[in-house]
Amino acid sequence: MSTHMRRVSVVAILGLVLALFAWMLPGNASAVSEEPSGPQVAAVAESQEASDVAEPDETVSEDVAPVEAQPAEEVAAEHPAPAVEPADSQVAEVADEPVQEQPANEEPVEDDFVASNPDHLPEGYVAPEFTGIDYNVYPATDFASNMKPRAVRMARSVEDPVIGEDHPQDPGDVLLFKQAKPVDGMLNTWDVTLRVEGKDIPSTSDVVLVIDTSGSMNRFGRMQAAKNAANAFVDKLLPSENTRIGVVSFESVVQIRQALTNNANALKGAINGLQANGGTFTQGGVRQAQAMLENSSADHKHIVLLSDGVPTFSYEMSNPDGYLQDYGPRDFETTAAAPRDAYTDTRVGDGTDLRYQYKHSGGLFPRPPYYYYNHGNSAIAEAGFAGTAGSNVWTVGLQTDSIGNGILNDMTKGVGTFTEVTNVEQLTPVFEQIAGAIASAVKDASVNDPMGTGFEIPTANVDAITSVPENTFEINDENSHITWNPGTLTTPIEEGSDIRYAELKYRVSINDDILNAEAADGKYPTNGDAKIAYVDAYGVSQTASFPVPYVNPTLYTVQKILLDENGNTVQENENFNVNVNGPDFNQDNPYQRQLVLNPSDVAKRVITDLRITGKYTVAEEEDSDYTTTYKMNGVPVDQVTFIAEEGDDHEIVVINKPASGQLAITKQLAGDATEMAQELTYTGTYRCALGNEDNVTAEGTWKVTGEDAAMLTPNAEGADAADTVDVKVNSTCVISENPVNIDENKAEF
CATH class of the missing domain: 2.60.40.1140 (Collagen-binding surface protein Cna, B-type domain)
Structure with missing residues (x-):
């Protein structure tokens, strides 16, 4: 049965008669209206836009009929009303079939999510009495020491730090590494590693786990997954002399399961005893957690809230009409902008819907506008009160829909984050990450890493880039710049270590731009100035530069x-x-x-x-x-x-x-040469040219006595005689002999 049923404070028979009469009158069709469509949850920013409707029109105030906060079934029995068409995002019928436990590794299909009665409460469900918040719960154990943070320490990069050998030494220290190592068997290729290490601080922390135990947690193995994750969370942070954990559960009521303690066995006993039943009083869970933290002296206070759906209860307001925004075209709902003193200690809602009608217009004849509490906005407001008080609010949505995700996301405060978990098996690592983040020396880290001139990430190696945490980087189109967002350091360098790290690995090689780079002692920087920006353990924003590796390319x-x-x-x-x-x-x-x-x-x-x-x-x-x-x-x-x-x-x-051949000239005497011819001296010239006479490749004179190899001079001006001279290949040579003078004496070269 939908909680959007219009309730009238008259006896049942009179209500039926008057309603029927009203239906028969012309112009009264609006007495039976469809539920407004549109946004189911308004963000805080939206509530500011709704300030124009914060105060209802006073001209209709005398027709507005307040509705007592009663279970929907009781009101319906006394005052039947015409059926109301549900909004698109709601289901008219309440699921009253027995809840069936689903295997833990299965995820719900869309049909399993219902906006009306999301906790699958049985028909006729009456919420147990809520006795209020206990403000007098003090930590069950004391801190061993009340160590205060040291002076702020900036990230530093020691000269040539070695990964695996050098580590931060003092709590709160942050150490930056950057190394480039040659790839075995390869040339001009290096594996570059960026690494950030931070040593946890010894400051004290109190953490309250706020766990949804509403009826819907019985489905799809959610309750057992929540217990497993909470136990892993305890194991991650404890034993510790400086950390305590408390446990609060919320359904239709809120219960303190364990006061703040560092006794892991007590915490696990409380966690393992959780059972799912009832509606979802998210605002009450946050208020009880903050009440416990108000009695804490810890340096850092955290609320870690797990829920699988939208809130179905909230606190009543003393003047809800003062904090309204549009809900659909005609109706109104409360916003998240109400201050702390606007809320009373009385619970409102019937556990079956995100909204609860507290009045309507029309007197005996209900008509728009209708006025609703938005339990989600109240939960967002309560988380804001905790954040203002100094607490960090972390939220985890376990198989929540878009409405629940929006509420939980808006509830995060301080360094807290929202994480959506679609499979129950993912819940434990999410809680372990949150546990690591609570004590981390580095939060919200981001790195801009440009490649050096002449270096690039080969396209074939882009898919091989790895990071811890996974998938926290982006690379530009030119493969010359990486943006890395490791966030908060949560991964210990080894089990039980108080040093946590994040790491990015990629491969670079050189390109022709290396010819324009400036070398230092023959080495070149693989990267430009890679900077990290982060928030340190004390909440101070820091920036620092990584070391710059230099390598010697093979050219x-x-x-x-x-x-x-x-x-x-x-x-x-x-x-x-x-x-x-x-x-x-x-x-x-x-x-x-x-x-x-x-x-x-x-x-x-x-x-x-x-x-x-x-x-x-x-x-x-x-x-x-x-x-x-x-x-x-x-x-x-x-x-x-x-x-x-x-x-x-x-x-x-x-x-x-x-290229050249060799020119050799040999004198031969033929026929009946006389003995005198054998003793005569013969002379001449040679000229070799390649292609044309102007391209002379060799020229000179030759001389020989008798039949023998002539002696050549390389040029006409005279030079040492030689048996041969070099001549360009393909040259044409012309050799001529001077007339012989028999009476001439032999000449010498």
């Missing part, structure tokens, strides 16, 4: 030098192809690169794409017009072969000189 340079016939360097505009071969990831697809070099480019070509260690060869494609020689690291070699290893650079020079 090789290839330079082209072209010589003329005389060995002089020339800078002709001509291309030469040089091939580089070596290993690669796939043996069937080895490293192959062709460099196009031009002697007009006097600069060395720097190659940055080596990725695998191993043997590489460099060889120029044959060109019949030139001879080729090599130098490697300044030493002449017949062929270029080098072993590429991390940090070893190689300089290769490919030298070309015009």
